[in-house]
Amino acid sequence: MINLLAVSTAKNTTKILDRIIEQSKGRINLTLHFGDSTSDFKASSLVRMNTRVGRLGHIFERNKNFSGVDHQLMASKSFHKDLEIFIDQLYRHSDSYRYKSHNLKNLQDYLDYYHILADAIAEEIRSHEINHVLFFNIPHLAYDTIIYQIALALKINVTIVTQSLFPNKFFSLQLIESYGDLNQDNKQKKYSPHKIPTLNLFYMKKIKQEKENPGIINLKTVVNFILFMIFKKPLIVFRPVYVWHIFSRIRKIYQSFPKWRDPFADFFHVDELAYFEHLAEFESSDFNFNDRFVYFPLPMQPEMTTSPIGGNYRDQVLAIEQLSQILPKDVKIFVKENPKQGSYARGPLFFHRLSRIPSVVFVPSFANTRELTEKSLFVATATGTVGWESICLGKSVLVFGYAWYRNFPGVSEFRKGISFDDIRRNRPKIEEIESCYSQLMELSHEGVVDRAYTHLVEKFDATKNSRNTAKVIEDLILKKEKPTFSSNSQA
Secondary structure, three states, X not given: OEEEEEEOOOHHHHHHHHHHHHHXXXXXXXXXXXXXXXXXXXXXXXXXXXXXXXXXXXXXXXXOOOOOOOHHHHOOOOHHHHHHHHHHHHHHHOOOXXXXXXOOOOHHHHHHHHHHHHHHHHHHHHHOOOOEEEEOOOOOOXXXXXXXXXXXXXXXXXEEEEEOOOOOEEEEEOOHHHOOOOOHHHHHOOOOOOOOOOOOOHHHOOOOOOOOOEOOOOHHHHHHHHHHHHHOOXXXXXXXXXXXXXXXXXXXXXXXXXXXXXXXXXXXOHHHHHHHHHHHOOOOOOOOOOOOEEEEEOOOOOOOOOOOOOHHHHOHHHHHHXXXXXXXXXXXXEEEOOOOOOOOOOOHHHHHHHXXXXXXXXXXXXXXXXXXXXXXXXXXXXXXXXXXXXXXXXXXXXEOOOOOOOOOOOEEEOOOOOOHHHHHHOOOOHHHHHHHHHHHHHHOEEOOOOHHHHHHOOOOOHHHHHHHHHHHHHHHHOOOOOOXXXXXXXX
């Protein structure tokens, strides 16, 4: 009997979860469910620190006494790294990035909360005799990350499924560190050929690659500014001069960026002003495509692509610093900001660190990504999709994290001792990429586990998808199906 703990917060994955239990015919028992208010525990309340609860109430009310179960986490060699990842992910719900935020203020608060939450969750896992944990995405939202860390510390089996960028395909894995690791044993097999499709990056549709007229303050910005005053600084309404000063800065920022770049459309905080003021300085920066350069596009943060699968290189400047050390003196690093980025992980010191690297050239928002890729010596990224697009164009790629394509031809993983020439020599051949892609598709699974990707599937049938994905995940849990990614040590 498998006593399953599942992390499923979306309606579509919960339907898949119900199917798994039904189809398993008693072999899998849903013992604990972290999800919405109808689940055992409301997952989001664990990071927002509110009183909204699930069927079993609030986890802190159920576990008021210290049990010590979580201390197995502290015995782990990766404890301090795991703690850093959790704090990084929980920080996205802090006062500077959410209108309704948690109330943690300093490092000790985060440490205390980590240990309280870990102990409470570990006790629930122990008392319910959980022996398998299922995630419908790579853990990256703090509450799922700590569950994942506890599961590994207690040596509990883990299954992770996560949507791919390819239509109707999802990946599976057991360890985050194995993401992108196509088991070498599988490379000896022959796979049916698959044509590489053009990716539909629908989440980037409104992003333009040319100069445009500057933007203006819009209704969204005004609404978000009002929300900021209500939730964060209600007393500034009595300081009209200060309010006018803020609006003057906002107007200047909008005038510095093209219309498609709407800095405060989703959120406003005074801390955001300094970020966009720094960024605006680069909108008129000079760069020359005739220079010898490596292209490094910055990923959006916070996102799963940096924490956790960026590994140590969730710190993007660290990756750029490492890159600068292996480049010839005449080679520059063209850095471009993600067009959807806000002030998270982009404080003034971020720009100061970058300015200390002589080879760095920060290019403006309108710089064409395709042209930057094609004219670069190679592309460097933590895990970004730009790496995949680059090898499909025949460009060499350097990755710093656990990119899903990191085992593909033309991709070099950053390591101690790697050289500029090593990366340049590793140029991909289209037939080798197609062969590796065919292997990846054969090891992937048919279906959609992320509702945002349903529109990529022609005539999507939700009932059929739920039934088929449930069968695959059931087989993964029962070890009848091999995961897409697994290191040799797992095999």
